[in-house]
Amino acid sequence: MGKASTVSSLLCCPCRCLFCGVLSCLFSVLTCVFFSAGLVALVLYLLFRPHIIRATAVSADLSAFTLTPQTWILRYNLSLAVQLHNPNKRIALHYLDVAAHAYYEGQRLADAGLPDLFQDTGETSPLNPEFAGDAPLVGGVAAAGFRREAAEGATFSVDVKISAHMKLRLWVITVPGPKTQIDCPVRIQRRNATDDGGARPPPEFHPTECRVWF
Numbered sequence: 206m207g208k209a210s211t212v213s214s215l216l217c218c219p220c221r222c223l224f225c226g227v228l229s230c231l232f233s234v235l236t237c238v239f240f241s242a243g244l245v246a247l248v249l250y251l252l253f254r255p256h257i258i259r260a261t262a263v264s265a266d267l268s269a270f271t272l273t274p275q276t277w278i279l280r281y282n283l284s285l286a287v288q289l290h291n292p293n294k295r296i297a298l299h300y301l302d303v304a305a306h307a308y309y310e311g312q313r314l315a316d317a318g319l320p321d322l323f324q325d326t327g328e329t330s331p332l333n334p335e336f337a338g339d340a341p342l343v344g345g346v347a348a349a350g351f352r353r354e355a356a357e358g359a360t361f362s363v364d365v366k367i368s369a370h371m372k373l374r375l376w377v378i379t380v381p382g383p384k385t386q387i388d389c390p391v392r393i394q395r396r397n398a399t400d401d402g403g404a405r406p407p408p409e410f411h412p413t414e415c416r417v418w419f
C-alpha cells in the first residue's frame with residue numbers, strides 16, 4: 206500500500222470506493238459530488254418551490270405621441286402601470302437597479318429609472334414607468350409604421366422592457382438571484398388632446414400579460 210492509495214482512500218471515505226484504483230476512486234468521488242449537489246438542489250427546489258414572477262400591464266396613458274413631419278422627431282408622453290406578482294410562498298424578492306426602456310418600431314425611445322423594490326412572499330407591487338420627451342425616429346419604414354397606426358384609430362404598439370437585478374431572500378438568508386427581464390408589448394390608444402373637457406372617457410386599455418425571463 207503506497208502513499209497515493211492512502212490519500213485516495215481518505216478522499217473516498219465519505220462516498221466509499223467501489224474499486225481500489227486511484228482513477229476509479231476519482232471517478233466515484235466525482236459521481237458522489239455530482240449526486241450530492243443534485244440531491245441538495247432537488248431538496249432546495251422541493252422546499253422552496255420557486256415560481257416565476259408574473260407581470261401584467263394593467264393600465265396605460267399615452268397623452269402625447271406625435272411625429273413631426275420632415276424632421277421625424279417623435280414626441281411622446283407615456284405612462285404605464287405594471288402589476289408585479291411574487292407567487293412564491295417562501296422566497297421574498299429584492300429588485301435592484303430597476304430600469305425601464307420604451308421601444309417603438311424596434312427603436313429605443315427613452316429610459317426611465319425606477320426605485321428599488323422589496324417584495325415579500327405572495328405580494329403584488331406596482332411599477333409605474335413614465336416616459337416623456339422626444340426622440341428621432343430613424344428610417345422611412347418606421348415613419349410609415351407610425352402613419353399607419355395613427356390612421357388606424359391612433360393605437361400604437363409600444364414595447365416596454367423592464368430589467369432588474371434580483372436578490373432572493375429565504376428566511377434570513379439572502380442569495381444573489383438572476384437578472385430579470387420583463388417585456389410588455391402593449392397597444393395603447395392616444396388620448397385626444399382636443400377633448401380634455403372630459404366629454405369622452407379615456408381610451409380603453411386591454412390588460413396585457415408581460416413576458417418574464419431570466
Ligand SMILES: *[C@@H]1O[C@H](CO)[C@@H](O)[C@H](O)[C@H]1NC(C)=O
Pocket residue numbers: 268282283337338
Ligand atoms: C405628460 O402627461 C402627464 C399627464 O397628462 C402630465 O401631467 C405631464 O406634465 C406630461 N409631461 C410632459 C413632459 O409633457
Ligand SMILES: *[C@@H]1O[C@H](CO)[C@@H](O)[C@H](O)[C@H]1NC(C)=O
Pocket residue numbers: 359396397398399400
Ligand atoms: C380628436 O377628436 C377630434 C374629434 O373627435 C378629431 O377631429 C381629431 O382628429 C382628434 N385628434 C386626435 C389627435 O386624435
